[in-house]
Amino acid sequence: ILTPQYEAAWLPWAVQYFFLIGLATTAGITAACLVFTPTDSEARRLLPSAVAALLVCGLAAPVALLADLHQPARFWHFYAHFTPWSWMSIGAVMIPIFVALTLLFAALWWMRKEGALKAVAILLILSCLGVLLYTGSEIMVIRSRPLWNTVFVPLNLALTAWLGALGFMQLIARWLAGGMDAFPGAIWRRLGLICLALLAVCGAAWVVSGLLGFDSSFDAAKELFMTYPSWRSSLIGSIILAIILLIAMSAAPQRLCNGPYSFICALFIMTAAWVFRWTLLMGVQTVPKYGAGLYLQSLAVGSEGLLGMIGILGLFIAFAAVVTWFLDRYPSYQSMNRPAAHSASI
Numbered sequence: 001i002l003t004p005q006y007e008a009a010w011l012p013w014a015v016q017y018f019f020l021i022g023l024a025t026t027a028g029i030t031a032a033c034l035v036f037t038p039t040d041s042e043a044r045r046l047l048p049s050a051v052a053a054l055l056v057c058g059l060a061a062p063v064a065l066l067a068d069l070h071q072p073a074r075f076w077h078f079y080a081h082f083t084p085w086s087w088m089s090i091g092a093v094m095i096p097i098f099v100a101l102t103l104l105f106a107a108l109w110w111m112r113k114e115g116a117l118k119a120v121a122i123l124l125i126l127s128c129l130g131v132l133l134y135t136g137s138e139i140m141v142i143r144s145r146p147l148w149n150t151v152f153v154p155l156n157l158a159l160t161a162w163l164g165a166l167g168f169m170q171l172i173a174r175w176l177a178g179g180m181d182a183f184p185g186a187i188w189r190r191l192g193l194i195c196l197a198l199l200a201v202c203g204a205a206w207v208v209s210g211l212l213g214f215d216s217s218f219d220a221a222k223e224l225f226m227t228y229p230s231w232r233s234s235l236i237g238s239i240i241l242a243i244i245l246l247i248a249m250s251a252a253p254q255r256l257c258n259g260p261y262s263f264i265c266a267l268f269i270m271t272a273a274w275v276f277r278w279t280l281l282m283g284v285q286t287v288p289k290y291g292a293g294l295y296l297q298s299l300a301v302g303s304e305g306l307l308g309m310i311g312i313l314g315l316f317i318a319f320a321a322v323v324t325w326f327l328d329r330y331p332s333y334q335s336m337n338r339p340a341a342h343s344a345s346i
Contacts (some may be wrong), residue, residue: 012305015277016312017064021095021135021167022161022273024057025128028102030165030191032121032128035109045184048176049169051109052327056172056319057165058102062095064312087138094134098127111333131160139280152206156276159202161246163195164273170256171266175324177331180262184294185253192249192269196242224287234279241272290319 031050037043078092101124108117136154143149168187173183199283210218224231255261299305331337 010192020057020061023165025131026162027053027165032125035121042184049173053168054171060316091134150217159199160276161275167269178331180257185256
């Protein structure tokens with residue numbers, strides 16, 4: 001069987017963007033909700049990690065988005081020729097608002113402005129939900145791909161993003177003030193297990209709706225798994241991955257705050273969220289729309305492929321280094337002013 005080689009519509013950059021924007025929005029929702037918990041509660045101790053994750057991913061994601069436009073300089077076209085029926089055009093309006101609210105929320109938290117912080121937190125939640133809706137719908141509306149054309153795509157993107165955000169919070173906490181000793185392992189584990197339970201419910205609902213004939217994506221996936229061994233392997237791998245995640249996140253809170261274990265666990269969780277997006281975006285593009293045999297696609301080495309992905313990873317690490325250094329050295333606005341006040345008194 002001869003199969004053609006097609007150019008991928010979604011470049012590997014898109015995986016980085018959907019990964020980072022998902023982590024940013026779900027970290028934003030988590031941080032905004034934590035603002036309404038009592039100041040001395042254990043849940044509030046997760047807020048520094050959530051804000052740091054929000055800042056890092058919220059700043060890195062727009063860069064990946066610009067890179068995915070094939071011609072980054074043409075981003076202004078979305079504003080010069082606004083099309084309200086296009087999710088991409090709507091997203092071009094939502095993203096700047098989200099980034100502005102992210103910076104404002106982080107600044108108010110750092111300055112300990114509780115009253116204004118709660119007001120901005122509500123706006124941030126609405127903005128995050130809007131961005132999650134736009135990113136999920138941007139994929140879901142493509143009817144030529146039955147595997148994408150289902151309401152379960154936005155739901156799974158949101159839930160796996162939250163899982164990845166929790167993993168990043170666990171990872172970045174070690175470089176903030178107090179380190180892993182200040183990290184609330186019990187609260188983090190509870191949120192992680194809730195996320196896994198919601199993913200299981202979402203998966204079960206997809207299967208049931210497919211069996212009842214309400215979702216054509218289930219039939220497309222079933223045919224795919226029965227026809228191609230590589231997709232059967234991916235299904236088996238996904239089940240094994242879910243079991244490992246459940247076991248890893250069910251550990252005792254003390255172990256979840258242990259240096260080596262928490263580091264490996266966090267990286268594993270983030271990798272799982274990233275692999276889901278790679279399979280959904282890049283893997284599905286190899287599925288033939290017509291004919292037989294998977295489309296042939298290869299990962300380019302240059303800026304449109306591997307090099308570009310490494311570049312975004314480097315930017316992500318750079319933002320993480322700057323944010324964690326700053327918050328570790330100056331956990332709050334008051335801590336920045338304290339040395340100056342002391343010098344003035346002398």
